[in-house]
Amino acid sequence: MKLTFTPEEIAFRDEIRAFIEQNYPQNLKGVGDREDLTKEDYLSWHRILGAKGWSTPAWPVEYGGPGWHATQKYIFGEELARAETVPVLPFGVNMVAPVIYTFGTPEQKARFLPAIQKGEEWWCQGYSEPGAGSDLAGLSTKAVRDGDFYIVNGQKTWTTLAQHADWGFFLVRTNSDCKPQEGISFLLIDMKSPGVEVRPIITMDGAHEVNEVWLTDVKVPVANRVFEENKGWTCAKFLLAHERTGIAQVARSKMGLKKLKKLATETISEGLPLAKDRDFKHKLSELEIDLRALEITELRVLANEQKGKGPGAESSILKINGSVIQQRITELFLEAVGPYGAPNPRAYKAEGGNFAIGPQGAPMAALNYFNVRKTSIFGGSNEIQRNIIAKLVLGL
Amino acid sequence: MDFDFTDEQKMMRDGLSRLIAQKYTFEDRHKAVASKTGWRPDLWAEFAEMGLMMAPLPEEMGGLSGDAIDAMIIMEEFGKGLVIEPYLQSVICAGSLIRNAGNDTQKAELGEKITSGEAIFAPAIYEAEGRFNPAFVATSAKKNGSDYLLNGNKAVVFGGPMSDSFIVSARASGATSDETGISLFVVNKDQTGLTTQNYTTVDGLQASELFLEDVAVSGASVLGEVGGAFAHIEQMRDHAIAAICAEAVGLMTVANAQTIEYAKTRKQFGVPISSFQVLQHAMVNMLIALEEAKSMALLAAIECAGDDAKARAKACAAAKVKIGQSARIIGQNAIQIHGGMGMTNELAISHYFKRLTMIDAQFGNVDYHMRRYGEMD
Numbered sequence: 001m002k003l004t005f006t007p008e009e010i011a012f013r014d015e016i017r018a019f020i021e022q023n024y025p026q027n028l029k030g031v032g033d034r035e036d037l038t039k040e041d042y043l044s045w046h047r048i049l050g051a052k053g054w055s056t057p058a059w060p061v062e063y064g065g066p067g068w069h070a071t072q073k074y075i076f077g078e079e080l081a082r083a084e085t086v087p088v089l090p091f092g093v094n095m096v097a098p099v100i101y102t103f104g105t106p107e108q109k110a111r112f113l114p115a116i117q118k119g120e121e122w123w124c125q126g127y128s129e130p131g132a133g134s135d136l137a138g139l140s141t142k143a144v145r146d147g148d149f150y151i152v153n154g155q156k157t158w159t160t161l162a163q164h165a166d167w168g169f170f171l172v173r174t175n176s177d178c179k180p181q182e183g184i185s186f187l188l189i190d191m192k193s194p195g196v197e198v199r200p201i202i203t204m205d206g207a208h209e210v211n212e213v214w215l216t217d218v219k220v221p222v223a224n225r226v227f228e229e230n231k232g233w234t235c236a237k238f239l240l241a242h243e244r245t246g247i248a249q250v251a252r253s254k255m256g257l258k259k260l261k262k263l264a265t266e267t268i269s270e271g272l273p274l275a276k277d278r279d280f281k282h283k284l285s286e287l288e289i290d291l292r293a294l295e296i297t298e299l300r301v302l303a304n305e306q307k308g309k310g311p312g313a314e315s316s317i318l319k320i321n322g323s324v325i326q327q328r329i330t331e332l333f334l335e336a337v338g339p340y341g342a343p344n345p346r347a348y349k350a351e352g353g354n355f356a357i358g359p360q361g362a363p364m365a366a367l368n369y370f371n372v373r374k375t376s377i378f379g380g381s382n383e384i385q386r387n388i389i390a391k392l393v394l395g396l
Numbered sequence: 397m398d399f400d401f402t403d404e405q406k407m408m409r410d411g412l413s414r415l416i417a418q419k420y421t422f423e424d425r426h427k428a429v430a431s432k433t434g435w436r437p438d439l440w441a442e443f444a445e446m447g448l449m450m451a452p453l454p455e456e457m458g459g460l461s462g463d464a465i466d467a468m469i470i471m472e473e474f475g476k477g478l479v480i481e482p483y484l485q486s487v488i489c490a491g492s493l494i495r496n497a498g499n500d501t502q503k504a505e506l507g508e509k510i511t512s513g514e515a516i517f518a519p520a521i522y523e524a525e526g527r528f529n530p531a532f533v534a535t536s537a538k539k540n541g542s543d544y545l546l547n548g549n550k551a552v553v554f555g556g557p558m559s560d561s562f563i564v565s566a567r568a569s570g571a572t573s574d575e576t577g578i579s580l581f582v583v584n585k586d587q588t589g590l591t592t593q594n595y596t597t598v599d600g601l602q603a604s605e606l607f608l609e610d611v612a613v614s615g616a617s618v619l620g621e622v623g624g625a626f627a628h629i630e631q632m633r634d635h636a637i638a639a640i641c642a643e644a645v646g647l648m649t650v651a652n653a654q655t656i657e658y659a660k661t662r663k664q665f666g667v668p669i670s671s672f673q674v675l676q677h678a679m680v681n682m683l684i685a686l687e688e689a690k691s692m693a694l695l696a697a698i699e700c701a702g703d704d705a706k707a708r709a710k711a712c713a714a715a716k717v718k719i720g721q722s723a724r725i726i727g728q729n730a731i732q733i734h735g736g737m738g739m740t741n742e743l744a745i746s747h748y749f750k751r752l753t754m755i756d757a758q759f760g761n762v763d764y765h766m767r768r769y770g771e772m773d
């Protein structure tokens with residue numbers, strides 16, 4: 001057993017690092033503190049990675065994955081976080097793609113996977129509904145078969161970045177006379193189809209990140225159904241397990257912690273750096289230890305996966321601890337900037353104020369803290385994750 | 397022992413609560429925050445008409461000789477209604493400084509402006525590098541004939557944009573963090589050399605950065621003894637803490653009520669989510685946090701109304717710690733239990749959460765007051 005990298009792995013890391021340095025778009029540097037990323041901002045980096053064959057680290061080689069083993073994937077994630085790159089959004093690469101290459105038809109694979117890999121098409125996730133959040137199987141958006149088409153009616157909500165989406169993967173009800181899980185199908189819907197309407201939801205941090213998606217008599221070819229009719233729940237569950245590992249965000253949290261420590265050395269409190277404040281230091285250490293524990297746990301899960309044991313209920317542990325650590329980092333950021341958490345950069349920017357108030361890192365501190373309350377709610381809330389562990393791991 | 401309010405106090409609470417229910421709905425507040433001025437001058441005038449500005453201030457300032465208990469009642473209602481007007485700054489903080497440091501003329505003249513609601517005053521005490529320490533005053537006051545020249549910056553001055561005057565702490569002598577050598581000056585907003593940078597805060601309030609460059613103020617604008625203002629500032633802080641704790645109690649009361657109501661009506665898996673024991677326990681913890689906060693806010697107000705400075709300081713430090721802890725428990729659980737709905741700007745609950753969060757950094761956070769408390773005996 002060991003945790004050190006081999007010389008080959010170090011060479012691999014250097015190769016990744018050099019590639020990022022040479023190819024990462026100049027205009028997207030330091031983007032971690034920006035909140036106004038455009039579709040093009042997200043996709044431009046995705047495309048660069050795609051052209052290199054690195055946008056889909058987890059995919060099997062036959063569909064365009066780079067064929068990396070677990071350690072390489074881990075190193076790759078670390079390097080992206082280290083350089084604070086724009087994230088490659090998970091909806092295409094890590095969510096719908098594994099469903100398509102696992103359950104899809106050859107035509108579906110050929111039609112959708114390359115465009116996802118290259119960053120040509122943007123995907124959104126149409127699962128949640130106003131009445132079906134934690135109880136996802138209670139969804140009521142209806143798809144009625146009409147020849148070679150389904151006619152879809154209903155409403156989805158909380159759909160992340162659907163305002164940019166070219167395609168969406170949707171869970172729809174195709175049978176109501178059975179157990180709820182047994183009447184669901186998995187559809188790929190062109191967001192430009194007539195009858196699809198995307199309405200913004202503004203979150204408490206003032207961001208437009210989520211949407212309502214209204215579907216009125218939307219015609220979807222039966223060929224865009226993945227897996228069998230009424231077997232969509234199988235795809236949904238498979239996808240949720242994939243979603244939950246990515247959701248731990250260990251590499252990004254390590255980067256966040258590093259920035260937090262830097263901020264603490266730069267923030268002067270009564271003439272001394274905050275990093276010298278015993279109480280604050282204690283909290284930083286506690287956070288770092290918990291993050292380390294999460295990281296090693298994730299590596300153990302990845303090592304298991306490498307041996308062919310797919311992500312199971314352990315991914316719920318990663319989701320719970322990963323989400324809470326993200327929240328604690330933003331909470332300490334806010335604490336670190338103290339009184340300067342108050343100014344609202346969105347408001348003063350909107351009024352044409354071209355100034356930053358307070359120390360570096362201060363302007364987004366509160367808004368980030370507000371925003372990240374979402375991590376214990378989405379992807380299956382932390383209460384739901386605990387229910388899953390209680391049932392599947394503890395057998396209670 | 398007596399935890400009862402007087403009939404006058406109950407009437408004031410009812411009157412204010414009615415006014416807020418009628419004219420300060422969540423939608424009204426939303427509009428006010430987004431408006432050009434960012435507040436409701438019309439409501440400010442109504443508050444004054446109701447006598448709210450007079451309530452906690454002494455007769456010689458034109459007040460009704462009430463005390464911190466009156467302030468508590470008012471601030472708690474303001475909390476419930478998410479009120480954004482600068483009552484805390486003008487009436488509680490500036491009112492406290494003028495009452496304790498001002499001479500008879502200042503008390504009468506400035507007091508009349510505050511109690512009538514005609515003018516707004518904001519304390520400009522804290523500086524960026526001092527963080528939560530009000531003795532950290534790098535802003536200098538140099539004697540220049542019979543005038544003083546003020547130079548320095550003041551950080552996150554709440555109520556700044558709508559204030560007519562600031563009460564600025566500046567140092568005539570001593571090292572930057574000395575408690576002696578600090579004086580208070582009344583500085584009008586249009587005074588030459590004073591510039592401000594105004595902004596809205598993340599919880600919908602208005603605040604300013606103040607930059608003072610050779611601001612010349614006359615000897616008559618000194619509030620209290622030159623170099624001897626710190627005790628007044630400490631007293632102001634205690635009164636501010638008692639008041640903001642009461643505001644927090646108001647916020648928490650509504651946040652809890654809304655969360656319980658939501659949990660009872662929101663159904664998942666065919667049942668109200670309030671039937672899940674894990675959420676029930678979370679809501680019980682919220683209730684316990686609220687009751688503790690109420691007790692400590694009350695203690696702070698009672699000690700502020702008394703005349704034992706040591707007991708007052710200790711109670712207020714303790715209250716600020718407890719309120720910070722309770723606000724965190726209640727705020728975070730309220731959002732979590734609301735699920736995705738809690739994340740939206742549309743629902744009031746997220747605004748209660750934001751204000752509850754931001755109160756921690758006003759007048760010193762949990763760690764700061766925990767440390768202070770430990771150093772008192």
Ligand SMILES: Cc1cc2nc3c(=O)[nH]c(=O)nc-3n(C[C@H](O)[C@H](O)[C@H](O)COP(=O)(O)OP(=O)(O)OC[C@H]3O[C@@H](n4cnc5c(N)ncnc54)[C@H](O)[C@@H]3O)c2cc1C
Nearest residue numbers: 125127128133134158160374378381383672732733735736
């Ligand atoms: C920012 C954000 C982005 C999102 N992005 C997407 C997206 O792109 N696509 C998509 O489909 N969805 C998305 N979601 C939706 C997300 O998955 C849901 O919010 C989540 O499933 C919770 O559902 P809900 O909001 O309806 O809350 P509810 O299910 O109503 O839950 C409310 C509270 O009750 C608790 N609860 C519910 N059931 C139980 C139980 N059995 N036991 C104990 N406690 C329980 C929950 O934990 C929560 O605390 C997003 C949500 C957010 C906030």
